[in-house]
Amino acid sequence: MSIKTNLSKIKKKLPSHVTLVAVSKTKPIEDIMRAYLLGQRVFGENKIQEMVEKYQKMPKDIQWQMIGNLQRNKVKYMASFVDLIHGVDSLKLLKEINKQAEKHKRIINCLIQIKIAQEDTKYGMPYEDAKNLISSVEVKKLKNVLIVGLMGMASFTQDKILIKKEFKTLKSNFDNLKKIASNLMILSMGMSGDFTLAIENGSTMIRLGSSIFGARNYTN
Numbered sequence: 001m002s003i004k005t006n007l008s009k010i011k012k013k014l015p016s017h018v019t020l021v022a023v024s025k026t027k028p029i030e031d032i033m034r035a036y037l038l039g040q041r042v043f044g045e046n047k048i049q050e051m052v053e054k055y056q057k058m059p060k061d062i063q064w065q066m067i068g069n070l071q072r073n074k075v076k077y078m079a080s081f082v083d084l085i086h087g088v089d090s091l092k093l094l095k096e097i098n099k100q101a102e103k104h105k106r107i108i109n110c111l112i113q114i115k116i117a118q119e120d121t122k123y124g125m126p127y128e129d130a131k132n133l134i135s136s137v138e139v140k141k142l143k144n145v146l147i148v149g150l151m152g153m154a155s156f157t158q159d160k161i162l163i164k165k166e167f168k169t170l171k172s173n174f175d176n177l178k179k180i181a182s183n184l185m186i187l188s189m190g191m192s193g194d195f196t197l198a199i200e201n202g203s204t205m206i207r208l209g210s211s212i213f214g215a216r217n218y219t220n
């Protein structure tokens with residue numbers, strides 16, 4: 001299936017309040033250009049170095065979003081241009097993003113990653129920790145970052161009932177935190193395998209890679 005066919009199929013299913021992030025990690029510039037020429041402007045990458053290289057080669061009206069787990073010492077490489085950082089899960093990281101954003105006189109939008117999956121993963125914060133972080137004095141002092149929403153990844157499973165339960169949990173976390181943080185607008189949940197379910201359960205931003213660009217090949 002071509003990128004064109006894939007994109008138009010997906011867009012037909014997309015309600016207007018849901019933003020499509022085209023996840024182009026591991027994919028060549030030609031593929032990104034194809035999607036760009038079809039009107040796609042929001043792209044997601046999970047490695048800073050790879051995103052920087054693609055940013056340099058591609059038109060400058062693209063919104064580049066970081067969806068991967070971050071190493072603090074690399075934040076500086078993307079601070080001048082990154083549009084949104086999805087995987088923020090500590091105050092330390094938020095402080096580093098703030099520091100680098102300040103150097104470029106920017107405010108960088110961030111999503112707090114909440115741990116919703118049952119499976120063991122070291123990424124994402126438990127809800128209570130996220131709540132404490134968002135309402136903390138330290139975060140209020142950071143003038144160059146703005147927490148605009150939440151991000152989550154469901155368990156890697158075929159069990160739709162479990163995935164749905166995890167999405168519902170994240171949506172209710174989102175609704176609760178909105179009461180204390182009026183800037184929260186984005187709920188980033190849903191990937192190629194589960195985005196329909198995510199949208200049904202309140203997602204406003206889906207991150208799709210393989211369903212647009214085809215399966216990834218990590219060996220080259």
Ligand SMILES: *Cc1c(COP(=O)(O)O)cnc(C)c1O
Nearest residue numbers: 023046067191192207208209210
């Ligand atoms: C790779 C990745 C995606 C896209 O995955 P697909 O299953 O190819 O749609 C979405 N979110 C994150 C955080 C990813 O790392």
